[in-house]
Amino acid sequence: MSEDQDKFIADVVEKALQGDMDAINNIEDRVTRSKAKAALVKAKREAKAAATEDTSKSEESKTEESAPVEKSLSEKVAACLNEKFPNSLESEDVNGHIQMKDKNWFEIAQYLRDNLDFLFDSLQCVTGYDFGENEDLEVRYNLHSMTHNHAIEIRIKTDRNNPKVPSVEQVWRIGDWFERETYDMYGIEFEGHSNMTRILCPEDWAGWPLRKDYETQESYHGIVVQKVKDGWE
Amino acid sequence: MGILENRFQDNVVVASMDKLLGWARSTSPWFFQFGLACCAIEMMATAASRYDLMRIGMIPRSSPRQADVMIVAGTVTMKMSLRVKKLYEQMADPKYVIAMGSCATSGGPYWQHGYHVLKGVDLVVPVDVYIPGCPPRPEALIEGLLKLQEKIQADRPLTKKIA
């Protein structure tokens, strides 16, 4: 029954893609009609993705012939960093962010802040990120420049069992609190930080709360922490 | 009061000791402003111009030694719970506690995944009146306070001692 239904829906979606919406609108059964509409949306989205891939491919080939492609800011920064600090980028391709190794992050941060082309004088946000249980952790920095009004994102991966990243507290003073917060939530230690202690949870809290495999502790100083109270669930 | 009623002139009032103590304690309780989170803003609004709390005799006091009622307004976290207990113990008897808002009652919207949230302030201090709401309207807070007044008046402090 469902195979016939699938075939029926496929036929009706074909007709709709060619412009004939009556076929779908005339379906009497509400469930089938809504399934057909959902399938139509999916088909349209796939068609659009295929179309843009084609056009971008054709555009690329066109521009390769005519003029060099305009580099995005991340690509410019990545190219510059590759020259000045060789072997510090994790990978060459840049899709909106720069993946970096944690080797000389402190020097790179100072360079990014002081170089006149970039002038990233404000660290907007430091986010910790967990790829999943038994996977790596990552730290993501969002930098912004007040003078040039441009922004980039830098990501640094680190091992789950011994997460260490150089601290940029001396470069941007807000790094102090942002890094303490990332340490509190994920357990990532920032080398060179003057006061690596918890900032949001109490000092004697156990565990790294925002990790995906975090188990809430049973009690804290004799008070029950767990969500289950008698008769609630 | 039986044989003593209406025996004397108009300016003499006769009442039982319990009722007198109840009347003295319940009218004009001074509250300990323990505003923690969003409910604190509603508590401030209740004490401000439109819903005036001072007309029922309540003044905000910042020191626990001078307060009668502790209004726990807002979410109590684990880090803060130890301090709540300490401040409650510093208040002088007779003291009462009002849990304002759903966070103080039972953890509020953070009951399910809040690892750092205390699921109800009654896990650390004894509570007299619970006011639900997120946040409760100023009228709800005033109703809670009036209910507390009724509760204080119904209390029999002397009878308990004798019994």
Next chain:
Amino acid sequence: MGVVHGDLMTLNIGPQHPSTHGVLRLKVKTDGEIISEVEPIIGYLHRCFEKHCENVSYEQVIPYTDRCDYIAAMNNNFGYAVTVEELMEIKVPERVEYIRVIVAELNRIASHLLALGAYGLDVGAFTPFLYMFRDRERILDLFETLCGARLLYNYIWVGGVSHDLPPGFIDAVYSFLDYFEPKIEEYNELLTYNKIFIERTGDVGVMPPEVAVSYGVTGPNLRGSGVKWDIRKDEPYSIYDKFDFNIPVGAGKMGTVGDCWDRYFVRMVEMKESVKITRQALKGIPAGDVHQTLPKKIRPPQGSIYKRTESPRGDLAYYIVSDGSPIPYRLKMRSPAFTALSVLGEISQGWMMSDVLVILGSLDIVLGEIDR
């Protein structure tokens, strides 16, 4: 004023204090009356907002964002909705954009009224607090007719708003704005140009612009130091580029540029600008259906986005990572008050004990946003 290191005494301005704007603990090292070091200790209101966001769906996150910065709840919702809409590439109808700007600016006025009223209370003036709350109640009445709630609205949804404007709302807002504009002059007479207030706040807690930028301070705190930066003008979102308004900056009228009086005055002038924006929005609001582009199920494509909006406290940003499911994989809220509080230790060195609370009040922090 120099930093004195005599025999230091550690004083604790505890989590429960009438003027710490919430549960904040200040560990203060003083030599007599003069401060040598101030260390803010936070975390007393850490309500695990980010953990909740990883366990509930995108629609259900909106009430939690309300409760982070509970004084300007509409702006929090606005920032979140705009971020998710950009991730999903939804374009909302014009009417929704205009309604959002109107409520966001009204909430900005309400938030500034509370901040300035509480600041007057810190400094010792009780009357402006009552006057400003009286006017704030009128704004809360408007919000109550709109969506039923006084403080935490859950009004701006991803793809639209929850309720359309009730009949008579636009006239009510016009009459409120006509009533409110002369009140700003009243506040100026009461507090702003009051000699005692100027003595207490002028020249106190000066924040140089380089320090502000390095500490990530944004919003009225940064504008008080003379830096003209407002996301509504410099990186406009929604329809803010259609409106004509000025950005007030501190000019050191009653002392040095970047002192407490400048930060206070920037907020006062911003209220006037918000009234201007609201009037323009009310004039141009088109008809339409506000529920037209509400998605049936919010399931953004895989990817990450970082979007900044202007809340009354500064630059509020959301960093959302989506893995294609209806539940966010990672949601980080970058709160402006977090960065504003971190600069307290730097700018209060060398001042006296009573000045610390004046400086803290001028930074206008909300602990719900700092601790999340």
